[in-house]
Amino acid sequence: xxxxxxxxxxxxxxxxxxxxxxxxxxxxxxxxxxxxxxxxxxxxxxxxxxxxxxxxxxxxxxxxxxxxxxxxxxxxxxxxxxxxxxxxxxxxxxxxxxxxxxxxxxxxxxxxxxxxxxxxxxxxxxxxxxxxxxxxxxxxxxxxxxxxxxxxxxxxxxxxxxxxxxxxxxxxxxxxxxxxxxxxxxxxxxxxxxxxxxxxxxxxxxxxxxxxxxxxxxxxxxxxxxxxxxxxxxxxxxxxxxxxxxxxxxxxxxxxxxxxxxxxxxxxxxxxxxxxxxxxxxxxxxxxxxxxxxxxxxxxxxxxxxxxxxxxxxxxxxxxxxxxxxxxxxxxxxxxxxxxxxxxxxxxxxxxxxxxxxxxxxxxxxxxxxxxxxxxxxxxxxxxxxxxxxxxxxxxxxxxxxxxxxxxxxxxxxxxxxxxxxxxxxxxxxxxxxxxxxxxxxxxxxxxxxxxxxxxxxxxxxxxxxxxxxxxxxxxxxxxxxxxxxxxxxxxxxxxxxxxxxxxxxxxxxxxxxxxxxxxxxxxxxxxxxxxxxxxxxxxxxxxxxxxxxxxxxxxxxxxxxxxxxxxxxxxxxxxxxxxxxxxxxxxxxxxxxxxxxxxxxxxxxxxxxxxxxxxxxxxxxxxxxxxxxxxx
Numbered sequence: 001x002x003x004x005x006x007x008x009x010x011x012x013x014x015x016x017x018x019x020x021x022x023x024x025x026x027x028x029x030x031x032x033x034x035x036x037x038x039x040x041x042x043x044x045x046x047x048x049x050x051x052x053x054x055x056x057x058x059x060x061x062x063x064x065x066x067x068x069x070x071x072x073x074x075x076x077x078x079x080x081x082x083x084x085x086x087x088x089x090x091x092x093x094x095x096x097x098x099x100x101x102x103x104x105x106x107x108x109x110x111x112x113x114x115x116x117x118x119x120x121x122x123x124x125x126x127x128x129x130x131x132x133x134x135x136x137x138x139x140x141x142x143x144x145x146x147x148x149x150x151x152x153x154x155x156x157x158x159x160x161x162x163x164x165x166x167x168x169x170x171x172x173x174x175x176x177x178x179x180x181x182x183x184x185x186x187x188x189x190x191x192x193x194x195x196x197x198x199x200x201x202x203x204x205x206x207x208x209x210x211x212x213x214x215x216x217x218x219x220x221x222x223x224x225x226x227x228x229x230x231x232x233x234x235x236x237x238x239x240x241x242x243x244x245x246x247x248x249x250x251x252x253x254x255x256x257x258x259x260x261x262x263x264x265x266x267x268x269x270x271x272x273x274x275x276x277x278x279x280x281x282x283x284x285x286x287x288x289x290x291x292x293x294x295x296x297x298x299x300x301x302x303x304x305x306x307x308x309x310x311x312x313x314x315x316x317x318x319x320x321x322x323x324x325x326x327x328x329x330x331x332x333x334x335x336x337x338x339x340x341x342x343x344x345x346x347x348x349x350x351x352x353x354x355x356x357x358x359x360x361x362x363x364x365x366x367x368x369x370x371x372x373x374x375x376x377x378x379x380x381x382x383x384x385x386x387x388x389x390x391x392x393x394x395x396x397x398x399x400x401x402x403x404x405x406x407x408x409x410x411x412x413x414x415x416x417x418x419x420x421x422x423x424x425x426x427x428x429x430x431x432x433x434x435x436x437x438x439x440x441x442x443x444x445x446x447x448x449x450x451x452x453x454x455x456x457x458x459x460x461x462x463x464x465x466x467x468x469x470x471x472x473x474x475x476x477x478x479x480x481x482x483x484x485x486x487x488x489x490x491x492x493x494x495x496x497x498x499x500x501x502x503x504x505x506x507x508x509x510x511x512x513x514x515x516x517x518x519x520x521x522x523x524x525x526x527x528x529x530x531x532x533x534x535x536x537x538x539x540x541x542x543x544x545x546x547x548x549x550x551x552x553x554x555x556x557x558x559x560x561x562x563x564x565x566x567x568x569x570x571x572x573x574x575x576x577x578x579x580x581x582x583x584x585x586x587x588x589x590x591x592x593x594x595x596x597x598x599x600x601x602x603x604x605x606x607x608x609x610x611x612x613x614x615x616x617x618x619x620x621x622x623x624x625x626x627x628x629x630x631x632x633x
Contacts, residue, residue, distance in 0.1 A: 002083055002097045004510070004523075007068075010083055011523040013090040016054045016067040022251065023074050023208055025298045038074065039063055041294075043400070050542060054522040057538045064538025068526035075209045076237055077112050079526060085209055111237055114177040115212040121167055122155025122202040122215070131156040133220055134201045142267060143347050148274045152249075155202035157217060161194040181214075182233030197230065203266045205238070205284060206248040208295070214238030216245075216266055216284070231284070241289040244296070245269055245282040253279040254299040259332075261304045262288065262296075262320070263342050264313065268306070271343040275351040280342070288320040293327040302330040304358060306342050309335050314372055321365045326398040333368040334358050366412055369395065389418060393426045458494040458536065461574050466497050467540040468568035469504055473519045479568045480508040480519070489576060496532040503528055573622070580614045 017026060017033055026033040026049060034045040039061045046060040057064035063073070071082040080098065087094045125131045126138075126149070134156030138144045144154070157164065168178055175193065178184045184193045200217035207213050214232030232238045246269040247254075254260045261280040263269060272280035283292055296303060303324055307313035317333055324331045334357065336345050346354045363371070369392050373379060378388040389412075396408040409427070413420045472479035483490075484505045492498040507524065511517035525537050587607045594600040 002080055002094060004507075004527075006094055006097060007083055007527070008520050008523045010087045010090055010092055010094065011054070011067060011520065011526070013092055014067050014086045015051065016056065016070070017049055017051045019067050019086065019089060020049055020056065020070055023070075023298060037061060048542065053541055055525060055538045055541055057542045062535050062539070063531070064525075064542070065534040066522050066525045066538075069534055071209065072526075075207050075211050076213075077211060078110060079529075081110070081112060081211075082526075085211070111177060111181055111235075112211060114173055114181060114183075115214070115237070117168075117171060117173060118164070118178075118181075118183055118215070119153055119155065119202075119204045119212045121164065121171075122157060122197075122204070123150075123153050124155075125158065125163075126154060126156035126201075130158055133199075137201055137220055142271075142343075144270060145274060148270055152246075152270060152273075153204045153212075155204070157195060157197035157200045157202055159199040161198065164195045164197070165193060181235065181237075200230065203245070205232070205243060205245055207243070208248055208251065210248045213243065218266070240284045240286050242291045242295070243284050244292055245284050246273065247281045247295070249273065250279050250281050251299055254281075254296075258299075258301045259304060260296050260300040260302075261306055261342075263306050264308060264316075265341070265343070268342040271346050272354075275346045275354070277346070277351060277354065287316050288323050290323055290327070293320075293323045293329060296324075297327045297329050300329065302332055304362065305331060305333045306336065306358075308341050309338060318369065318372060321369070322395055322398055325365070325395060326400070328400050331365040333363045333365065334361060335363065335368075364411075365395075366392065366408065366415065370415060389416065389423070390426055393423055397427055458497055459578075461571055461578060462492050462494050462497045463540060464567060465492070465571035465575055466500050466536070467543070468571060469501065470521050470537060470541060472568060473504075473521045473524075476518070477508060477512070480504060481512075482569070483572075484508050484512075486572070490572070492575070494536075496530065496536045499530050499533045500528065500537055503533070573618070577614065577618060580610065580617065584610055584614065 020026060020033075020035075024035040024038060024047065026035050027045070029048075031050075031052060033049040033051070035047045035049070036042055036045050037047040037058045037060045039047075039058055042060055047056065047058045049056045055064060055066050056070055065073075067086055068079060068082045071077070071085055072079060075082065075085065077085070084094060084098050126134050135149075138149055138154060139146070148154075165175075165178070165184055168175070168183075175184070179186070179193070183196055185196045186193055197215065197217040199220050201220065203216040203218070204212050205214045205216060214235075214237065216232075217230045219226050219228055219230070231240060234240065245266055250260070250273070257279055259279060261272065261277065263272065263280055263282050265282055269280045269282045272278075281296075283289070303320075305317045305320060307317050317331075321331045336342070336357075342354075345357075349357075373388040373392075377384070379385045392412060393409070396405055396412065399405045399408060405427075409420060409423050412418075413423055469479060469483060483501070487502075487505050490501070492501055503524070504519070507519055511519065521537075521541070525534050528534050528537065584607065587603055587610065591600055591603045591607065594603060
């Protein structure tokens with residue numbers, strides 16, 4: 001278990017803006033940063049990061065949290081694993097809290113740890129004697145260096161049926177985890193299990209942050225009946241349509257150059273990176289998807305397509321052009337010599353010739369489309385040409401920027417000899433706006449959590465109470481001390497608010513023995529253990545601080561603390577009185593509608609008693625609050 005003090009240290013050492021910038025394109029907006037939400041499709045940025053408070057809030061989906069919450073969302077890992085990832089980024093060694101011995105590894109039940117173990121197993125197998133067929137293929141046949149093999153974690157699965165299964169048993173990995181990740185397959189007739197990957201070189205596939213999420217396997221069998229490539233089965237962790245092979249390694253170079261090189265296969269990525277062209281990524285055995293383009297758009301303004309020049313490759317690039325334009329990314333196409341792919345070309349010609357070719361021979365997407373339609377015979381008759389032109393105009397119509405659309409239309413007009421007016425007349429019919437697609441599902445880590453039944457929307461009083469409680473930690477433990485001593489008097493109706501209240505009280509009890517101990521609220525958000533509580537807390541903290549609402553010119557630290565305490569105590573008082581006032585409203589309505597005189601008299605007496613209780617309680621609370629504030633002057 002990672003101690004609270006260490007979690008605080010990691011959180012304070014890691015800048016949330018720096019971490020989130022690895023995943024999103026942040027743009028400064030005043031004292032905060034904004035980005036398009038990674039949780040939904042949107043055109044106007046609603047994702048806000050506060051460097052001052054070290055939290056984020058997505059106003060489209062309501063999600064929010066601290067740096068650990070964000071890493072958990074994006075990497076689909078547990079809280080301790082998120083802390084470990086952030087610690088590595090911050091240069092803090094917490095291995096003494098996270099390292100496990102073999103016995104503890106045997107009990108590990110997370111899928112991420114099983115994937116990590118499997119990747120290490122495949123790689124170590126490759127480096128042993130019985131991995132020689134795999135090493136011969138990668139090194140001798142495909143020309144990969146030992147450095148490339150190691151840096152990308154390549155591995156090997158031997159031909160046997162249960163090599164991985166036996167190794168997992170010896171390591172204490174439960175079979176159910178191998179099964180859920182598709183690492184083993186069931187033989188239902190024999191009621192037995194066997195390794196999914198056999199006699200294959202293994203390519204671990206990583207998330208943006210470097211977590212193993214799945215595998216690709218290239219067969220060494222010569223049989224035509226054996227699939228050449230085999231990928232991990234789809235799961236909440238491994239979704240091919242949302243992954244780009246090599247992006248964890250390429251992202252910094254892509255951000256620096258503002259361009260990604262998009263290729264088709266694992267070997268293309270490896271060969272280019274080995275040659276020093278480190279902005280190459282591949283789309284994991286699928287055609288480019290809208291989600292992958294959205295990810296690329298966080299880092300790059302343009303994409304250089306370097307697919308095979310065969311009909312299938314050209315067709316894939318035509319579809320990819322539409323997808324990239326709809327995400328405001330400029331597509332550029334490089335056609336390699338016939339028979340070449342990026343792997344073969346760069347190994348034969350080298351880095352400099354590849355770069356020179358890309359500078360000299362790259363085509364704009366319009367030039368590529370015109371060439372594609374001409375080669376397909378689509379310009380041979382007026383009817384066919386009109387259809388081809390309509391298709392290109394529809395592609396242009398996907399560009400969100402009206403200025404870019406106009407410039408593309410002008411370029412197309414010049415290239416094909418059709419007036420701009422005629423093209424504009426085609427555009428409305430082919431430009432229904434940006435193509436609509438279903439928004440991506442929420443990250444599985446969130447989607448599978450059952451949201452608690454909420455008794456009702458959170459009240460203004462509860463918001464003020466929780467906000468003041470959280471903000472008070474910046475000024476010491478005065479508010480927490482009062483809240484802890486009066487915990488029994490209060491029950492918040494909103495479950496998320498009540499959860500935050502109880503969590504903060506528990507944390508206060510843990511540190512109260514040390515008068516100098518403080519609670520870092522930005523760290524605590526990640527420890528709430530409930531997404532709705534994290535979302536509520538970050539939303540409240542993104543608002544203007546309660547202690548700033550009545551600021552004067554002399555706003556000293558003590559003044560802010562006293563205002564925060566006063567706001568909290570006022571909300572506390574009203575929350576205590578609220579159920580009594582609700583009961584009074586109920587009685588008054590009952591009196592108004594009661595037809596029988598005797599029952600009406602009984603209800604009136606009950607109301608008189610309640611009125612007295614309300615006055616007494618309000619007076620006692622006011623006196624108590626006044627005394628507390630007097631002591632704090």
